[in-house]
Amino acid sequence: MASSEFHYDTICAKYGDGIPCPDDFSFPKTVVDKWAQVQPDQLALHWVAHDFSHERKYSYADLSDLSNRAAQVFRDAGLEKGDRVLVQLPRVSGFWFAVLGLMRLGCVPVPGTSLLVAKDLEFRARTASARAFIGDAESCGRFGEVASSVGVSRVFQIRTAGDGGVPSGRVDFDKAVEAVPRGTKCEAEQHSKTDLAIVFFTSGTTGAPKMVLLESEYLLGHTISGLWYRLKPGKLFLCMADLGWAKACYGSMGTFNMGATYFVQPPPPGNFTPNQLIDALHRYPIETLCCPPTIYRSLVSSSAKAYWKANPPRALNHCVGAGEPLNASVIKEFRDLTGGLEVKDGYGQSETVICISNWEGVKVREGSMGKAGPFFQVGIIDEQGRQLSDGEEGEIAIRTDVGGGKTWIFKGYIKNGKVDKRQKTRDGKTWYGTGDRGMRDSDGYFWFVGRDDDVITTSGYRVGPFEVESALKLHPAVAESAAVGSPDLARGELVKAFVILSEEYRDKVRPGTQEEKDLILDIQNTFKKNTGPYKVPREIEFVDTLPKTVSGKIRRVELRDLEKERKKDVLKQIKSKL
Numbered sequence: 001m002a003s004s005e006f007h008y009d010t011i012c013a014k015y016g017d018g019i020p021c022p023d024d025f026s027f028p029k030t031v032v033d034k035w036a037q038v039q040p041d042q043l044a045l046h047w048v049a050h051d052f053s054h055e056r057k058y059s060y061a062d063l064s065d066l067s068n069r070a071a072q073v074f075r076d077a078g079l080e081k082g083d084r085v086l087v088q089l090p091r092v093s094g095f096w097f098a099v100l101g102l103m104r105l106g107c108v109p110v111p112g113t114s115l116l117v118a119k120d121l122e123f124r125a126r127t128a129s130a131r132a133f134i135g136d137a138e139s140c141g142r143f144g145e146v147a148s149s150v151g152v153s154r155v156f157q158i159r160t161a162g163d164g165g166v167p168s169g170r171v172d173f174d175k176a177v178e179a180v181p182r183g184t185k186c187e188a189e190q191h192s193k194t195d196l197a198i199v200f201f202t203s204g205t206t207g208a209p210k211m212v213l214l215e216s217e218y219l220l221g222h223t224i225s226g227l228w229y230r231l232k233p234g235k236l237f238l239c240m241a242d243l244g245w246a247k248a249c250y251g252s253m254g255t256f257n258m259g260a261t262y263f264v265q266p267p268p269p270g271n272f273t274p275n276q277l278i279d280a281l282h283r284y285p286i287e288t289l290c291c292p293p294t295i296y297r298s299l300v301s302s303s304a305k306a307y308w309k310a311n312p313p314r315a316l317n318h319c320v321g322a323g324e325p326l327n328a329s330v331i332k333e334f335r336d337l338t339g340g341l342e343v344k345d346g347y348g349q350s351e352t353v354i355c356i357s358n359w360e361g362v363k364v365r366e367g368s369m370g371k372a373g374p375f376f377q378v379g380i381i382d383e384q385g386r387q388l389s390d391g392e393e394g395e396i397a398i399r400t401d402v403g404g405g406k407t408w409i410f411k412g413y414i415k416n417g418k419v420d421k422r423q424k425t426r427d428g429k430t431w432y433g434t435g436d437r438g439m440r441d442s443d444g445y446f447w448f449v450g451r452d453d454d455v456i457t458t459s460g461y462r463v464g465p466f467e468v469e470s471a472l473k474l475h476p477a478v479a480e481s482a483a484v485g486s487p488d489l490a491r492g493e494l495v496k497a498f499v500i501l502s503e504e505y506r507d508k509v510r511p512g513t514q515e516e517k518d519l520i521l522d523i524q525n526t527f528k529k530n531t532g533p534y535k536v537p538r539e540i541e542f543v544d545t546l547p548k549t550v551s552g553k554i555r556r557v558e559l560r561d562l563e564k565e566r567k568k569d570v571l572k573q574i575k576s577k578l
Helices: 008-015 027-038 060-076 094-105 118-128 137-144 173-179 216-221 223-228 246-257 274-283 293-299 302-310 328-338 465-472 514-530 556-566 568-577
Strands: 043-048 055-059 084-088 108-111 132-135 154-157 196-201 211-215 236-239 261-264 286-291 318-321 343-347 378-381 394-399 412-415 418-420 423-426 429-440 446-451 456-458 461-463 478-488 492-501 539-542
Touching (some): 008 223, 027 060, 027 094, 027 246, 043 060, 055 060, 060 094, 060 173, 084 094, 084 137, 094 108, 094 173, 094 196, 118 137, 118 196, 132 137, 137 154, 154 173, 196 216, 196 246, 211 216, 216 223, 216 246, 246 261, 246 286, 274 286, 274 293, 274 302, 286 293, 328 343, 446 465, 456 478, 456 492, 461 465, 465 478, 465 492, 465 514, 478 556, 478 568, 514 539
Parallel strands (some): 043 261, 084 108, 084 132, 108 196, 132 154, 236 261, 236 286, 286 318, 318 343, 492 539
Antiparallel strands (some): 043 055, 196 211, 211 412, 378 394, 394 429, 412 418, 423 429, 429 446, 456 461
């Protein structure tokens, strides 16, 4: 048996049957308060300003106390168990005091990313039947445009630097919490592990966002996320996630389950820059880093590489990736940059905890998501719910009648006022179908193909966009890309790639020139050397940006719709032949 507590064999042996969860489980009471008793002075949150000008540190004792006082503020405002509360905040420490305070009362936080506009907030508030809103000055202003239309009058504002105070009509959250005596205990009379604990909306890669119902015990399931991060008391963890993403729940709840420290830093005004992240890793003893693929791709750009080498990380020893699969070429470039650090890719959804990962002790196969988690049974199924053999492509699915699938995934979606669990039963097995396509090899490694709706069918071949994008990334001119099916009379669909050029090529290629044609041909030739010719993008278009969800996932549906609009005549001819 492996000696490390994070080794795949060790966690499979320890957690193979799941994690015991008391019937009266409450995350703040059972987890946060436990650590506040065991290690009251151990840091839970370490917040740093975007320009490193100041910082704030909160121990587990502080987190317990401030969330209890926040709960009292919400109780005094009339919130009750079961009330859903929309939360839209930047990366401020008050987010956790508020969310944990709501959970103490049995209220249900509904986080939304800071990029949501008033129309998005209106949709979420109406869909979730929200009873209150929590935000900063900016988001409270946005919500004010729609508050009356959704019937929400309770608005709590958390102060941030330079916001000019809290106007009348809103509760000054910070002032209200400060007024509650230290040591106040505020809890619902009863908690249950099956109480609704938090609601996220899906990022809407293929359609309108759906409301994901997550029960209290789900939060304890993020212990497995904490094990993937290799966290324990005293370890500092940085997760590059907007607080409205489910990934922030993976990160912070995984951290708190393990009694570790969550590092929080807001981005600088404007867009993310890799240099700020590099500075944070250089200044602070951050041991584990979690980023989406977009950020890892930015770290291996030529300018970021130079800055990294001049400002090496102080303590970094473990890196993980999530959100979308990470290209094998980027994993290799990052390993070369860091002198051996391998990015451990993993797979999970808003509906789950981490369920497929590259664990300690499992040899990384570049481009693979890794192996199933210790208490999950993951398979590949067809449209009828039949489990497929190794090597066959189908839908990635999780057994919900056994193991972790019974407890550590969502209760269901709200659809037409009813709970939709999105399950299929076949041959005595019940599966939750993720909507993602993939395959498993004979050694138990899972490989991502794409969202069900993203798969391209060309001349009878099925092509996953991720494998196209990974092969494109092998050319030095390609910084990022998105592959979609474009209507074609001969093939039904042809593979088309929208490509963002790397720094080195951005100013060298002008649209409509022979240089552009030559570069496209060179990219296609490089592509053919690395994968099957039927996957080659017949069309390549250079673009400045790609449409993405608020969580950073590429919205290929927008690009497919764009191609359909551009090729209306082709679509008409195709349909006339059917």
